[in-house]
Amino acid sequence: MSSVATKTGDGGKTDTPMGRQSKGSEFPEMVGTLDELTAAIAVAGVDLWDLPIKEMFQTAQHNLLSIGASLWDGKKRVKNADIELLDKFIADHETNPGGFIIPEGRESAPIHMARAICRRAERRIWNLQELDTWSITYAQYLNRLSDALYVAALKVGPSMPMMWSDV
Numbered sequence: 001m002s003s004v005a006t007k008t009g010d011g012g013k014t015d016t017p018m019g020r021q022s023k024g025s026e027f028p029e030m031v032g033t034l035d036e037l038t039a040a041i042a043v044a045g046v047d048l049w050d051l052p053i054k055e056m057f058q059t060a061q062h063n064l065l066s067i068g069a070s071l072w073d074g075k076k077r078v079k080n081a082d083i084e085l086l087d088k089f090i091a092d093h094e095t096n097p098g099g100f101i102i103p104e105g106r107e108s109a110p111i112h113m114a115r116a117i118c119r120r121a122e123r124r125i126w127n128l129q130e131l132d133t134w135s136i137t138y139a140q141y142l143n144r145l146s147d148a149l150y151v152a153a154l155k156v157g158p159s160m161p162m163m164w165s166d167v
Contacts, residue, residue, distance in 0.1 A: 012024075014028050016028065016072075017071075017072055017073070017074075026124070026127050026128055027071070027128065029124055029127075030071065030121070030124045030125055030127070030128060031068050031071065031072075033117065033120055033121040033124050034064050034065075034067060034068045034121055035068070036117055037064055037114060037117045037118055037121050038061050038064045038065060040110070040113055040114035040117050041057050041060055041061055041064075041114045041149075042057075042061065043110050043113075043114075044057065044110035044111040044113070044114045044149075045057045045058075046110075047106065047107055048107060048156065050152075050155065050156060052089065052092070052093065053093075053152045053155065053156065056086075056089050056148060056152065057152075059082075059085065060145055060148075063077075063078045063082055063141065063145075066078050067138045067141070067142075070138070071128070071135070071138075076137075078137065078138060078141050079137065080137060082141060083137070083140055083141050083144050086141070086144040086145055086147070086148045087144060089148050089151070090144070090147055090148050090151050093151050093152070093155050094151050094154075095151075095154055095155070096154075097154070097161055097163065099163050099164065100163070100164040101154070101161040101162060101163055101164065102161075102162040102163070102164055103153070104157070104158065104161070104162055105156075105157045105158050107156040107157065108153040108154070108156050108157030108158070109153075111149055111152050111153035111156065112149075112150075112153045114149050115146050115149035115150050115153065118142055118145050118146040118149055119146050121142050122139055122142035122143050122146065125138055125139045125142060126139055
Protein backbone atom coordinates (compact mmCIF):
# COMPACT_ATOMS: atom_id res chain seq x y z
CA MET A 1 0.00 0.00 0.00
CA SER A 2 1.33 3.42 -0.92
CA SER A 3 1.56 6.27 1.56
CA VAL A 4 -0.72 9.30 1.53
CA ALA A 5 2.35 11.46 2.16
CA THR A 6 4.16 11.54 -1.20
CA LYS A 7 6.23 14.59 -0.18
CA THR A 8 6.08 15.82 -3.80
CA GLY A 9 4.19 18.96 -2.75
CA ASP A 10 6.64 20.08 -0.09
CA GLY A 11 8.02 22.78 -2.39
CA GLY A 12 4.66 24.48 -2.94
CA LYS A 13 3.92 22.78 -6.28
CA THR A 14 1.34 20.16 -7.16
CA ASP A 15 0.42 18.02 -10.15
CA THR A 16 -2.42 19.27 -12.36
CA PRO A 17 -3.62 18.29 -15.84
CA MET A 18 -1.50 21.21 -17.09
CA GLY A 19 1.65 19.91 -15.37
CA ARG A 20 3.22 21.00 -12.08
CA GLN A 21 1.80 24.27 -10.81
CA SER A 22 1.95 26.44 -7.74
CA LYS A 23 -0.51 25.28 -5.10
CA GLY A 24 -1.84 28.84 -5.11
CA SER A 25 -2.69 28.86 -8.82
CA GLU A 26 -6.26 28.76 -10.12
CA PHE A 27 -6.66 25.02 -10.73
CA PRO A 28 -5.48 23.82 -7.30
CA GLU A 29 -7.54 26.61 -5.70
CA MET A 30 -10.64 25.41 -7.55
CA VAL A 31 -10.17 21.75 -6.66
CA GLY A 32 -9.31 22.68 -3.06
CA THR A 33 -12.45 24.78 -2.75
CA LEU A 34 -14.55 21.86 -4.01
CA ASP A 35 -12.90 19.66 -1.38
CA GLU A 36 -13.57 22.26 1.32
CA LEU A 37 -17.21 22.52 0.22
CA THR A 38 -17.66 18.75 0.29
CA ALA A 39 -16.36 18.67 3.88
CA ALA A 40 -18.48 21.70 4.89
CA ILE A 41 -21.61 19.96 3.61
CA ALA A 42 -20.66 16.89 5.68
CA VAL A 43 -20.34 19.07 8.80
CA ALA A 44 -23.64 20.81 8.01
CA GLY A 45 -25.42 17.46 7.82
CA VAL A 46 -24.16 15.96 11.08
CA ASP A 47 -27.09 17.00 13.28
CA LEU A 48 -29.81 17.06 10.62
CA TRP A 49 -32.81 14.75 10.70
CA ASP A 50 -34.52 16.17 7.62
CA LEU A 51 -34.29 13.33 5.08
CA PRO A 52 -34.77 15.39 1.87
CA ILE A 53 -31.98 17.75 2.94
CA LYS A 54 -29.66 14.89 3.93
CA GLU A 55 -30.30 13.22 0.55
CA MET A 56 -29.62 16.50 -1.28
CA PHE A 57 -26.38 16.89 0.71
CA GLN A 58 -25.20 13.37 -0.15
CA THR A 59 -25.98 13.80 -3.84
CA ALA A 60 -24.21 17.16 -3.84
CA GLN A 61 -21.09 15.67 -2.24
CA HIS A 62 -20.91 13.00 -4.94
CA ASN A 63 -21.44 15.61 -7.65
CA LEU A 64 -18.76 17.89 -6.22
CA LEU A 65 -16.22 15.05 -6.33
CA SER A 66 -17.39 14.33 -9.88
CA ILE A 67 -16.82 17.95 -10.87
CA GLY A 68 -13.29 17.81 -9.45
CA ALA A 69 -12.58 14.60 -11.36
CA SER A 70 -14.04 16.10 -14.53
CA LEU A 71 -11.86 19.18 -14.26
CA TRP A 72 -8.91 16.80 -13.98
CA ASP A 73 -9.64 14.40 -16.85
CA GLY A 74 -12.13 16.28 -19.08
CA LYS A 75 -14.96 13.72 -18.84
CA LYS A 76 -18.39 15.28 -18.33
CA ARG A 77 -20.00 13.75 -15.26
CA VAL A 78 -22.49 16.27 -13.84
CA LYS A 79 -25.27 17.11 -16.26
CA ASN A 80 -28.28 19.40 -16.62
CA ALA A 81 -30.44 16.73 -14.96
CA ASP A 82 -28.42 17.26 -11.77
CA ILE A 83 -29.23 20.98 -11.91
CA GLU A 84 -32.89 20.12 -12.43
CA LEU A 85 -32.86 18.01 -9.25
CA LEU A 86 -31.61 21.04 -7.32
CA ASP A 87 -34.30 23.18 -8.97
CA LYS A 88 -36.91 20.67 -7.78
CA PHE A 89 -35.49 20.68 -4.24
CA ILE A 90 -35.65 24.49 -4.21
CA ALA A 91 -39.23 24.55 -5.54
CA ASP A 92 -40.36 21.93 -3.02
CA HIS A 93 -38.81 23.60 0.05
CA GLU A 94 -38.46 27.31 -0.65
CA THR A 95 -39.63 29.89 1.86
CA ASN A 96 -38.11 33.24 0.99
CA PRO A 97 -38.31 35.80 3.81
CA GLY A 98 -37.16 38.57 1.45
CA GLY A 99 -34.09 40.67 2.19
CA PHE A 100 -30.84 39.56 3.77
CA ILE A 101 -30.83 37.24 6.74
CA ILE A 102 -28.17 36.96 9.40
CA PRO A 103 -27.08 33.31 9.74
CA GLU A 104 -27.85 31.85 13.14
CA GLY A 105 -28.83 28.59 14.79
CA ARG A 106 -27.08 25.30 15.51
CA GLU A 107 -28.49 23.53 12.47
CA SER A 108 -28.68 26.35 9.94
CA ALA A 109 -25.39 28.23 10.54
CA PRO A 110 -23.20 25.36 9.22
CA ILE A 111 -25.38 25.20 6.11
CA HIS A 112 -24.89 28.92 5.59
CA MET A 113 -21.12 28.37 5.90
CA ALA A 114 -21.32 25.67 3.21
CA ARG A 115 -23.37 28.07 1.06
CA ALA A 116 -20.70 30.77 1.35
CA ILE A 117 -17.98 28.26 0.37
CA CYS A 118 -20.17 27.18 -2.56
CA ARG A 119 -20.37 30.78 -3.78
CA ARG A 120 -16.57 30.94 -3.64
CA ALA A 121 -16.33 27.70 -5.64
CA GLU A 122 -18.62 29.22 -8.24
CA ARG A 123 -16.43 32.31 -8.50
CA ARG A 124 -13.30 30.14 -8.74
CA ILE A 125 -14.64 27.99 -11.56
CA TRP A 126 -15.24 31.09 -13.69
CA ASN A 127 -11.55 31.95 -13.24
CA LEU A 128 -10.40 28.78 -14.99
CA GLN A 129 -9.17 29.66 -18.47
CA GLU A 130 -9.94 26.14 -19.62
CA LEU A 131 -13.67 26.79 -19.13
CA ASP A 132 -15.59 25.19 -21.96
CA THR A 133 -19.23 24.46 -22.68
CA TRP A 134 -19.64 21.60 -20.19
CA SER A 135 -17.69 23.46 -17.50
CA ILE A 136 -20.34 26.17 -17.68
CA THR A 137 -22.77 23.45 -16.56
CA TYR A 138 -20.58 23.03 -13.47
CA ALA A 139 -20.71 26.76 -12.75
CA GLN A 140 -24.49 26.61 -13.10
CA TYR A 141 -24.59 23.57 -10.80
CA LEU A 142 -22.61 25.43 -8.14
CA ASN A 143 -24.89 28.46 -8.48
CA ARG A 144 -27.98 26.32 -8.01
CA LEU A 145 -26.38 24.35 -5.17
CA SER A 146 -25.75 27.57 -3.26
CA ASP A 147 -29.45 28.44 -3.72
CA ALA A 148 -30.45 24.97 -2.49
CA LEU A 149 -28.17 25.34 0.54
CA TYR A 150 -29.81 28.70 1.31
CA VAL A 151 -33.26 27.10 1.11
CA ALA A 152 -32.10 24.21 3.33
CA ALA A 153 -30.69 26.63 5.92
CA LEU A 154 -33.98 28.52 6.01
CA LYS A 155 -35.94 25.29 6.36
CA VAL A 156 -34.03 24.08 9.43
CA GLY A 157 -33.34 27.51 10.90
CA PRO A 158 -35.40 29.63 13.25
CA SER A 159 -39.02 30.10 12.17
CA MET A 160 -38.43 33.85 12.20
CA PRO A 161 -34.93 34.42 10.81
CA MET A 162 -32.99 37.44 12.01
CA MET A 163 -33.18 39.96 9.20
CA TRP A 164 -30.43 42.46 8.40
CA SER A 165 -31.44 46.07 8.48
CA ASP A 166 -29.41 49.03 7.36
CA VAL A 167 -29.29 51.05 10.57
